[in-house]
Amino acid sequence: MDIETVDFLIIGSGVAGLRAAIELAPHGNVLVATKDMPSESSTEYAQGGIAVALSEDDIKEVEDWFFRRYPRLAKVIEEKMKGKNDIMNQQKQTKGGD
16 A cells, blocks of 8 residues: 655545635645546535525524434533533522523
8 A cells, every 4th residue: 555645635625625726836745536537526416405494493403404414513512512501500600590
């Protein structure tokens, strides 16, 4: 196996990865790694589509999808948010708030 040393390793050949590679190229050697052919990216499949939450129902739908798709990451986020809320409640109690 050959070992290559680079200054910047970009994971993903979608628009964001390629844009990062363009910006970093003047500053050193850049390697773009992709799991398949460069055209096999989420950007290619999206074909310019834009997703946006327009209402509270949309936000709930996106959250539900995210929690189903990434349950371990969602659990970490929930635990962090709970910890943040606990700290905020402690600060309120210390300051004499509700």
